[in-house]
Every structure is written in structure tokens, then in C-alpha cells.
Amino acid sequence: MCDGENRDILIVGSRIAAVVPAGLGELPADVRNAETVDCTGMVALPGFVNAHTHAAMTLFRGVGEDVCFADWIDKIWVEEEKIDEEYIYWATKVACLEMIKTGTTAFLDQYWMPEVAVRAVSEMGMRAVLSYVHLDHYDKARSLRQRQECMKVREVSLAWPDTVSFSVAIHSVYSVSEEQICWAAGYARENGLKINVHLCETSKEVKDCIAAHGMTPVAYLDGLGILGPDVVAAHTLWLDENDIDILARRNVSCVHNINSNLKLASGYRFLYNEMRDAGINICLGTDGCASSNNLDLLEAMKTSAIVQKAWRDDPAAMPLDELLAMATSNAVSALGLDCGRIEPGALADIMIVDTGSSFFLSNAPFLANFIYSAHSDCIDSVICNGRFIMRHRTIEGEKEILSEARKILGRIG
Amino acid sequence: MCDGENRDILIVGSRIAAVVPAGLGELPADVRNAETVDCTGMVALPGFVNAHTHAAMTLFRGVGEDVCFADWIDKIWVEEEKIDEEYIYWATKVACLEMIKTGTTAFLDQYWMPEVAVRAVSEMGMRAVLSYVHLDHYDKARSLRQRQECMKVREVSLAWPDTVSFSVAIHSVYSVSEEQICWAAGYARENGLKINVHLCETSKEVKDCIAAHGMTPVAYLDGLGILGPDVVAAHTLWLDENDIDILARRNVSCVHNINSNLKLASGYRFLYNEMRDAGINICLGTDGCASSNNLDLLEAMKTSAIVQKAWRDDPAAMPLDELLAMATSNAVSALGLDCGRIEPGALADIMIVDTGSSFFLSNAPFLANFIYSAHSDCIDSVICNGRFIMRHRTIEGEKEILSEARKILGRIG
Numbered sequence: 001m002c003d004g005e006n007r008d009i010l011i012v013g014s015r016i017a018a019v020v021p022a023g024l025g026e027l028p029a030d031v032r033n034a035e036t037v038d039c040t041g042m043v044a045l046p047g048f049v050n051a052h053t054h055a056a057m058t059l060f061r062g063v064g065e066d067v068c069f070a071d072w073i074d075k076i077w078v079e080e081e082k083i084d085e086e087y088i089y090w091a092t093k094v095a096c097l098e099m100i101k102t103g104t105t106a107f108l109d110q111y112w113m114p115e116v117a118v119r120a121v122s123e124m125g126m127r128a129v130l131s132y133v134h135l136d137h138y139d140k141a142r143s144l145r146q147r148q149e150c151m152k153v154r155e156v157s158l159a160w161p162d163t164v165s166f167s168v169a170i171h172s173v174y175s176v177s178e179e180q181i182c183w184a185a186g187y188a189r190e191n192g193l194k195i196n197v198h199l200c201e202t203s204k205e206v207k208d209c210i211a212a213h214g215m216t217p218v219a220y221l222d223g224l225g226i227l228g229p230d231v232v233a234a235h236t237l238w239l240d241e242n243d244i245d246i247l248a249r250r251n252v253s254c255v256h257n258i259n260s261n262l263k264l265a266s267g268y269r270f271l272y273n274e275m276r277d278a279g280i281n282i283c284l285g286t287d288g289c290a291s292s293n294n295l296d297l298l299e300a301m302k303t304s305a306i307v308q309k310a311w312r313d314d315p316a317a318m319p320l321d322e323l324l325a326m327a328t329s330n331a332v333s334a335l336g337l338d339c340g341r342i343e344p345g346a347l348a349d350i351m352i353v354d355t356g357s358s359f360f361l362s363n364a365p366f367l368a369n370f371i372y373s374a375h376s377d378c379i380d381s382v383i384c385n386g387r388f389i390m391r392h393r394t395i396e397g398e399k400e401i402l403s404e405a406r407k408i409l410g411r412i413g
Numbered sequence: 414m415c416d417g418e419n420r421d422i423l424i425v426g427s428r429i430a431a432v433v434p435a436g437l438g439e440l441p442a443d444v445r446n447a448e449t450v451d452c453t454g455m456v457a458l459p460g461f462v463n464a465h466t467h468a469a470m471t472l473f474r475g476v477g478e479d480v481c482f483a484d485w486i487d488k489i490w491v492e493e494e495k496i497d498e499e500y501i502y503w504a505t506k507v508a509c510l511e512m513i514k515t516g517t518t519a520f521l522d523q524y525w526m527p528e529v530a531v532r533a534v535s536e537m538g539m540r541a542v543l544s545y546v547h548l549d550h551y552d553k554a555r556s557l558r559q560r561q562e563c564m565k566v567r568e569v570s571l572a573w574p575d576t577v578s579f580s581v582a583i584h585s586v587y588s589v590s591e592e593q594i595c596w597a598a599g600y601a602r603e604n605g606l607k608i609n610v611h612l613c614e615t616s617k618e619v620k621d622c623i624a625a626h627g628m629t630p631v632a633y634l635d636g637l638g639i640l641g642p643d644v645v646a647a648h649t650l651w652l653d654e655n656d657i658d659i660l661a662r663r664n665v666s667c668v669h670n671i672n673s674n675l676k677l678a679s680g681y682r683f684l685y686n687e688m689r690d691a692g693i694n695i696c697l698g699t700d701g702c703a704s705s706n707n708l709d710l711l712e713a714m715k716t717s718a719i720v721q722k723a724w725r726d727d728p729a730a731m732p733l734d735e736l737l738a739m740a741t742s743n744a745v746s747a748l749g750l751d752c753g754r755i756e757p758g759a760l761a762d763i764m765i766v767d768t769g770s771s772f773f774l775s776n777a778p779f780l781a782n783f784i785y786s787a788h789s790d791c792i793d794s795v796i797c798n799g800r801f802i803m804r805h806r807t808i809e810g811e812k813e814i815l816s817e818a819r820k821i822l823g824r825i826g
Contacts, residue, residue, distance in 0.1 A: 061786055062777020066722075066729045094771050262719035263785070265728040293785035294772065303716060306675035307723075309479075315678040316479045358507045359707065361818050364475020372676070372706035373474055377790040405774050 004366070009044060010034070011348040014386040018344055037381075041356050043366060045324075046340045047105025047349040047384060048297040049331035052196070052234035052255040052285025054111045055095035055121075056088045059409055060290035069202050069264045076290060080112065082412050088113045090408050092120035093401045095295060100124065100395055102296040102376040105349035105384040108232060108285075108335055110169040110196055115153050122161045125389035127349060129335050131169035131196055134176050134184040143180045150184070154191060163385050167194040170226070172201070173209050173217045178224065185226045194230050194336065197221070199254075200243065201235035202266045218243035227252050232334050234285060235260075236275070237267045244271065248278035253334030256326070258304040259294075260287035272308055272318055283331040284323075297327050298376045305371065320367040347385060354380040417779070422457060423447070424761040427799040431757055450794075454769055456779060458737075459753045460518025460762040460797060461710040462744035465609070465647035465668040465698030467524045468508035468534075469501045472822055473703035482615050482677045489703060493525065495825050501526045503821050505533035506814045508708060513537065513808055515709040515789035518762040518797040521645060521698075521748055523582040523609055528566050535574050538802035540762060542748050544582035544609055547589050547597040556593045563597070567604060576798050580607040583639070585614070586622050586630045591637065598639045607643050607749065610634070612667075613656065614648035615679045631656035640665050645747050647698060648673075649688070650680045657684065661691035666747030669739065671717040672707075673700035685721055685731055696744040697736075710740050711789045718784065733780040760798060767793040 006022035012031060063079050064072040083091075088111070099107060106127035109117065114130035121128045132150045136143040150168065157166035168188040170181050188195045200206055200217050209217045218239065221227050229251035236247065236254040247254060256270050275282055284304065286295045301323045308318040332340030339349035359374035360366070370378070382390040389395065419435035425444060440447060476492050477485040496504075501524070512520060519540035522530065527543035534541045545563045549556040563581065570579035581601035583594050601608045613619055613630050622630045631652065634640055642664035649660065649667040660667060669683050688695055697717065699708045714736045721731040745753030752762035772787035773779070783791070795803040802808065 058771065059775055061772075061775035062781055065777060065781045065785070066732070068728045072728075094774065098771055259719060262723040263728065265722045265726050265730075268720070268723040289786065293781075294787075296788070299712075299788075303719075306672060306716075307681070307720065309678045310675040310681040310720075313678050315481045315485075315676065317678075319479070356815070358471065358511055358815060358818070359474075361507065361815065361822060362472055362474035363822065364478060368475055368478045368706075372478070373702065374707075375709070375712075375788050375790065377788065402769070402771060402774065405771070409774060409776065 009342060009350070011383070011386050014347055016342060016344055016346050016348045019342060039352055041354065042380060043353045043355055044342055045103075045351050045353060046328040046342060047351050047382060048103045048327045049283070049335065049337070049340060050099060050104050050107035050285055050295065050297055051232060051253070051283035051331040051334055052257055052287060053095070053107050053109055053295060054288030054290075055107065055109050055117060056083070056091035056111050057288030057290045058095040058098065058295070059087070059091040059405060060288070061293055063290055069266050070204065072264055072291065083112070085113060085116045087408050087412055088116040089120050090401065090404045092117040093124060094405050095289070096121060096124035096126050097395055097398060097401055098295045100126065100382050100390045101379070101393065102298060103351040103379040103382060104295065104297055105351070105382060105389075106335070106337060106339065108167070108194075108196060108331075114166065115156050118157070118160050118164050121164055125384050125387055127163045127337065127339070127347075127384055129165050129167050129194060131167040131194075133169040133171055134180050135171035136177055136180045137175060138177045143177060146180070147183060147187075150187065154193075167196065170195065170197045172198040172205065173220055174205055181221070181226060182224055185224075188230070194232060195226070196232040196234065199233040199236050200238045201261075203238050206238045216240065216243055218246050222246050222250065232283070234287070235266070237261055237270055239271055239275075244274055244278050244280070247275070248280050251281070253281040253283055253330070255283045255285040255334075256304055257285045257287040257292070258300055258307060260291040262303070262307070263293065264291055268307055269311055270304075270308065273312070276322070281330050281333055282326055283334050284326040296376050298371065298374070301327055301371050320365065320371055323371060324367060348383055349385065350383040351379050352381040352383075354378050422755060422763070424796070424799050427760055429755060429757055429759050429761045432755060452765055454767065455793060456766045456768055457755055458516075458764050458766060459741040459755060460764050460795060461516045461740045462696070462748065462750070462753060463512060463517050463520035463698055463708065463710055464645060464666070464696035464744040464747055465670055465700060466508070466520050466522055466708060467701030468520065468522045468530065469496075469504035469524050470701030470703045471508045471511065471708070472500070472504040472818060473701070474706055476703055482679050483617065485677055485704065496525070498526060498529045500821050500825055501529040502533050503814065503817045505530040506537060507818050508702070509534060509537035509539050510808055510811060510814055511708045513539065513795050513803045514792070514806065515711060516764040516792040516795060517708065517710055518764070518795060518802075519748070519750060519752065521580070521607075521609060521744075523584075527579065528569050531570070531573050531577050534577055538797050538800055540576045540750065540752070540760075540797055542578050542580050542607060544580040544607075546582040546584055547593050548584035549590055549593045550588060551590045556590060559593070560596060560600075563600065567606070580609060583608065583610045585611040585618065586633055587618055594634070594639060595637055598637075601643070607645060608639070609645040609647065612646040612649050613651045614674075616651050619651045629653060629656055631659050635659050635663065645696070647700070648679070650674055650683055652684055652688075657687055657691050657693070660688070661693050664694070666694040666696055666743070668696045668698040668747075669717055670698045670700040670705070671713055671720060673704040675716070675720070676706065677704055681720055682724055683717075683721065686725070689735070694743050694746055695739055696747050697739040709789050711784065711787070714740055714784050733778065733784055736784060737780060761796055762798065763796040764792050765794040765796075767791050
């Protein structure tokens with residue numbers, strides 16, 4: 001465990017049944033034929049939870065390198081006209097491969113065709129919240145079609161495995177009509193579904209919203225009654241004091257996406273201290289691979305911390321334990337899951353970190369070595385919902401996934 | 414090759430003898446018994462050159478986490494009282510392990526006991542410029558002792574292998590007396606040795622120098638006649654226009670150390686565009702592991718690029734080809750080496766990148782996938798001075814190095 005104590009973790013079915021001091025005698029009779037895995041020299045941590053991504057965008061890398069957000073999203077929207085079910089299925093599988101290899105066991109996804117992505121996610125053994133995306137570009141016909149589709153996917157989702165749940169995404173205040181925003185949030189609430197939204201990602205978004213509505217995006221959504229504890233807001237990079245106050249009062253969870261924000265030159269002054277001190281639940285996300293450019297939360301943790309330290313001129317900013325919470329327990333709360341801790345009763349979503357490399361030689365705290373020094377290739381094995389989904393860095397079906405993804409790219413380009 | 418062409422690279426002894434279109438017939442008769450290595454699906458790149466590090470600090474990780482530069486260096490100086498030859502030897506070996514695994518084949522080192530480090534470096538098969546560090550804290554007795562030692566190590570270095578050369582380091586303007594700075598630079602020039610120095614790393618360094626000498630550190634060193642094309646200046650983070658002008662006119666090479674600057678909250682506005690446009694040769698370094706916290710230049714390339722894009726509000730800032738030059742050819746020029754290019758006649762310092770992972774699936778340019786998406790574990794093999802020093806991620810002696818390093822830490826801790 002990451003507190004330095006040696007313990008045995010007993011997993012029964014999908015959950016952790018016991019966590020006891022290591023080697024403390026016999027297993028209970030009913031689990032005596034359980035598989036035992038020797039984790040000497042390893043550290044168990046809760047699996048990472050990626051609170052904002054677009055999984056199937058893994059195959060969009062290179063579509064818009066080194067351009068600003070506005071130019072980037074135009075290029076993406078053109079590419080998205082070409083994609084089909086097969087694309088979504090294999091691109092989501094590639095995303096799962098990359099997430100599992102970097103220790104992520106669960107994620108909140110905002111992308112097209114969640115009814116296809118669910119197959120990929122459950123075959124890979126991961127946990128996810130997949131959302132139907134409302135993005136009508138103020139087009140009435142599209143709004144109505146999206147309402148129908150959203151309800152249809154919701155119906156289908158009732159048969160999804162219990163590791164994958166359905167939710168509703170409102171793309172953003174600049175791409176969705178007010179009527180659709182209200183319909184989507186209303187529909188989500190009627191059905192007890194989480195809502196996620198891109199919010200205050202760029203200064204342009206804020207300026208344009210003020211020009212159009214006389215309010216910041218946060219105040220605008222709040223005025224519509226959209227904000228609440230069931231909302232996960234991604235980016236929240238350009239906030240004023242009043243925005244932070246509203247987000248805190250409404251118990252909105254916010255997701256920091258450092259690499260995407262830096263690479264698209266959206267900004268870097270994420271107001272971590274101010275938001276945390278206001279009581280906001282802050283999570284970590286990678287955003288999609290077309291902007292971030294990978295799904296590695298360990299990399300995102302280091303970059304978040306050191307960039308925060310630098311611009312605040314405070315080397316103690318964003319402490320290690322808070323960083324870990326952002327990538328695990330905070331995101332678990334935001335998504336309404338029951339994992340994110342290594343305790344009896346919790347769902348068994350666990351990564352096993354090999355501390356045999358030089359990065360862990362020193363006497364620094366484990367989390368310092370893990371986050372600041374190591375790379376995600378120190379993550380040896382990953383368990384999700386009680387099952388190994390990676391053993392010793394090997395994931396079942398990897399070769400086939402890469403080969404099918406190559407075929408898709410050959411076809412769609 | 415990274416231009417997308419398939420080629421065969423013929424290495425004879427320490428140098429590249431030929432680079433020809435792949436499969437173009439027979440090898441010359443005199444090399445027909447050469448080892449052939451199939452690199453299908455791989456890309457050959459020049460090995461990275463780390464232009465500023467303190468190799469033996471790999472075992473200092475955790476000594477000063479999350480504190481500012483001034484507090485950090487005080488902690489480091491206390492720890493450095495404890496170290497001995499055995500520590501330097503094994504800690505340098507650990508550093509070489511980490512550098513080789515991340516594609517680095519050569520480095521400029523500034524640390525104690527280069528006469529010990531040289532053994533570690535040459536046994537690991539790497540190329541290096543190792544410097545004797547002048548750091549007298551304005552103590553006369555120490556100054557004189559350091560002069561004697563410097564000359565003694567210079568004598569010894571005449572017998573070093575031709576892959577390792579000797580140079581002179583002046584720690585900084587705030588830790589070395591003016592007399593010693595002048596002596597060290599004079600001695601270096603008499604003997605044709607490179608000079609390296611920490612320069613304008615923090616705003617405090619600049620303020621203190623102005624208070625003491627009425628000039629910025631750059632102007633102060635220039636007034637002493639220290640700056641020239643043989644000088645490699647690390648950090649150069651807090652420069653004014655006049656500083657940039659001086660550094661350009663004197664042909665000083667400057668080294669960006671992004672991770673260290675961010676983590677110690679030293680700053681983040683490295684004036685890349687301004688320095689490049691002034692004609693300064695800009696290189697990349699990792700600094701030592703006690704501040705950065707690793708020696709991974711690929712990680713440093715991504716972080717440098719995306720932080721530069723963000724604070725400049727320009728997603729096109731620090732283009733990929735310039736980033737690669739910073740980590741290879743620019744550093745080669747700064748250090749006066751003859752590697753850094755895959756061409757006949759150059760020293761054979763080459764990394765071989767495995768493009769079989771998902772990071773290289775897309776049609777993005779190779780450098781975008783390599784720098785923005787992949788991790789250094791895609792570096793499959795490394796050749797230095799014509800010899801494989803890593804094959805398929807395996808380095809000879811790795812286990813022994815880690816085990817000896819653990820013993821040292823147990824003793825010195």
C-alpha cells in the first residue's frame with residue numbers, strides 16, 4: 001500500500017473483501033482456492049479515474065497540431081463527419097488500451113455513439129460513464145433529432161453492464177442552443193443521470209457569452225438552473241470570483257485538463273487554490289488525444305503540479321496527496337462510483353506499481369517518486385471490477401486492436 | 414529515419430560509414446561479417462544530448478521536495494557534505510541507466526568528483542563532458558584548494574577515453590568569488606576547455622547581482638570577459654533585452670531546463686522566441702534529479718513546448734523540428750561534439766524508436782507522435798560511439814547498479 005505497510009488484499013467478485021496485514025494466516029475457507037498474486041516490491045493504489053475525455057479521439061492525433069482552440073475544433077468537426085460505428089468501436093478500444101497501460105480504470109466520456117463505445121469499454125473490462133452529446137449548433141432539426149437519439153440511447157443503456165452507465169453531455173454554451181441545454185439537463189434530471197459540459201475553456205468562450213447573454217458561461221448556466229451536484233464541468237479555466245462562488249454553492253465538480261489547455265494555448269492559470277478553498281470538488285482529466293495528446297493521468301498529475309507551482313510562484317502548490325485525490329477519489333465522487341479506495345466493500349479497481357526501477361530508489365515519499373520521477377510504465381498490473389485487465393503490462397487482444405485501428409485509419413485517414 | 418524513408422545505416426567502429434536506401438544490395442567486402450539488426454517498424458534518430466545536468470544527484474530525489482530554490486539549494490549543500498567516491502560512482506551509474514533508457518547518449522555534467530564519474534560513464538558506454546565545479550562560497554582557502562584540485566583533475570583527464578572530455582564549471586555568480594570566476598575561465602581558455610555556469614536561474618539571483626554589482630549576472634560576467642562561444646549557460650530564465658543581446662553577440666549557448674524551473678517555482682517565461690531570433694544557440698537540459706525530477710529529455714521536450722505555447726498564447730510556439738534540434742544538434746554544437754546527425758562520418762550515437770505502439774498509429778508527423786503522445790519507453794535500443802548500450806530496453810548490469818545504489822542509500826540516506 002502507499003502508506004508503506006505490507007498488506008494482503010482479498011478480492012471476492014467485483015469488490016475488495018478484506019485488507020489485512022500481510023501473511024496473517026489462512027484465507028477464509030470459502031476463498032481458499034482463490035488465485036494469489038505475489039506483490040512483493042509493489043505498491044497498490046486505487047485505479048485512476050479520468051474525469052474528462054473523448055476516448056474515440058485517440059485516432060485523431062495530428063488532425064490539428066499546433067493550432068489554437070477555435071481553429072482546432074473546426075478541423076475536428078470536419079473529421080467527425082467521416083466517422084462511423086466501426087471507427088468508434090476500434091478507436092475506443094485503442095483509448096482503453098492506453099488508459100489501462102497508464103493505470104486508469106474508469107473514465108467519464110463525452111463522445112458520439114456511446115451505444116457503440118459501450119461494447120469496446122466492457123470488452124476491455126473498464127468502468128465508464130458514457131454520455132450522449134448534445135451539440136446542435138443552434139439548428140432546430142438537429143436539436144430534435146438529438147433529443148430522439150438521446151432518449152433512444154438511454155433506453156438501450158438500461159441493458160448495459162453495471163460497470164458502464166449512461167449520462168448526458170451538453171457540449172458547451174457556444175455550440176448548443178438554450179432550449180437544447182434546458183431540455184438535456186431536464187431529461188438527465190428526470191432520469192437521475194449525470195450531466196457533463198465544457199465550461200470556460202477559453203477566454204473567447206467567456207467573452208462571447210458575455211456579449212451574447214450579458215453573463216459569464218457559469219452565471220448563464222446557473223441562470224438556466226443547470227448547475228448542481230450532478231454536473232461535471234470540464235476545464236473551468238477562465239473563472240472570476242463570482243463563478244467560483246456559484247460553482248461551489250451548486251456543488252459542481254470541476255475537471256482540470258492541463259495538457260490540452262497548454263497545448264491549445266487556451267491558458268494555464270487554473271485557479272486550483274481558490275476553487276479548492278471555496279470547497280469545489282476538483283478532478284483531473286486528460287481531454288481527448290487530439291489535443292492533449294495522450295490519456296496518461298500520471299503525466300497530467302506532474303504537469304498540473306509543476307505548472308501550478310510555477311505560475312503561482314509557490315513550490316508547495318498542489319500537494320501530492322491532493323493530486324492523487326484529484327485523479328482518484330474526487331473523480332469517484334463526481335461520477336457517483338463506489339471505487340477509488342482500497343478498503344473492504346469498495347469495488348476492486350486497483351493498479352499495482354512496480355517499485356523496482358531507479359525512480360523508487362530514494363527515500364523520498366512514494367507519491368513524490370511516483371508522480372514527479374517515474375513514468376506510467378512502472379504500472380505493472382491493473383485490476384478493474386475485481387478482474388485483471390493488465391498483467392505485467394500485457395493486455396489481451398492488443399495486437400488485434402492496433403491492427404484493426406490501422407485498417408480504419410487506412411480507410412478514413 | 415524520421416523523414417519516413419527506409420534506409421540502411423552502416424556503422425564501422427565508432428562512426429556512421431554509410432546511410433543508403435534500404436536493401437540496396439551487398440555490404441562492402443570488408444564489413445560482410447558485420448552484425449545486422451533488423452529495424453523494420455523502427456525510426457532512427459540521433460541520440461539526445463542533455464546539455465545541463467548533475468548526474469550523481471539521481472539519489473538525492475526527495476531531499477527537497479516542494480520548496481523554493483533558495484531553501485532547496487541549502488538542503489542540497491548539507492547533503493553533499495555526506496557523499497563520497499562510492500556514492501558518486503554508483504549514483505552516476507544510476508543516472509546513466511535513466512539517460513540511456515530515455516534515449517540520451519551524451520551529456521554535459523556539472524558535479525563533484527568528475528575523476529570518479531568518468532569511470533561510471535565510460536563503463537556505461539556513454540559520451541560526456543564532465544566538469545570540475547568551482548564553488549568557493551567566497552572562502553579564500555576553498556578557492557585555492559579548488560584551483561589545485563581543478564588542475565589535478567585536468568591532468569588526470571588527459572588519460573580519459575576519447576568519449577569523455579573535461580571542462581570547467583563556475584557554479585554561479587552568487588556562489589563563486591570574482592577572483593575564482595576569472596581564474597576558472599582563464600584556466601579553461603588556456604587549456605581549450607568548455608565552461609559552464611548557472612545563469613539567471615531565479616529572479617533573486619538577478620536582483621542580488623544588481624544590488625551587489627549594479628549589473629545583471631549576464632552583464633557582470635561579460636564585464637569580466639567570461640562570456641564567449643565556449644560558454645554553456647544553464648537556465649537563462651530571467652533575461653532582459655540587453656542580456657539577450659550580450660549572449661547573442663558572445664555566441665554563448667543557453668540551456669532550457671523546464672521541469673526544474675517549474676518545480677522549484679523559479680519561473681516559466683523562458684524567452685525562447687526572443688533568444689532564437691537573436692541567434693542564440695538554445696539547448697535542452699533536465700537539470701539534476703533532485704529538482705526536475707528525472708533525466709527524461711523526451712518529457713522535457715513536451716513540457717517545454719506546451720508551456721511555451723500556453724504563456725505566449727501561441728499554439729505554434731516552439732515547433733517540433735526546433736525542439737528536436739534543441740535536444741540534439743544544438744547541444745552537439747554547444748559541447749563541441751561530432752554526433753547529433755545520422756550521416757556518414759558522424760559518430761554513431763543513435764536511438765531506435767519502436768513505432769509499434771498506439772501512439773504512432775495516426776497519420777500525424779512522426780515528431781508530433783513521438784514528442785506529444787509517446788513516452789520514452791518507445792525507445793527500443795540505443796547506440797553510442799558505435800556500440801549498443803541498450804538493446805530492447807535491456808541494459809547490461811542494471812540489477813547490480815540498483816542493488817549497489819540501495820546499499821549506498823542505506824549507508825548515507
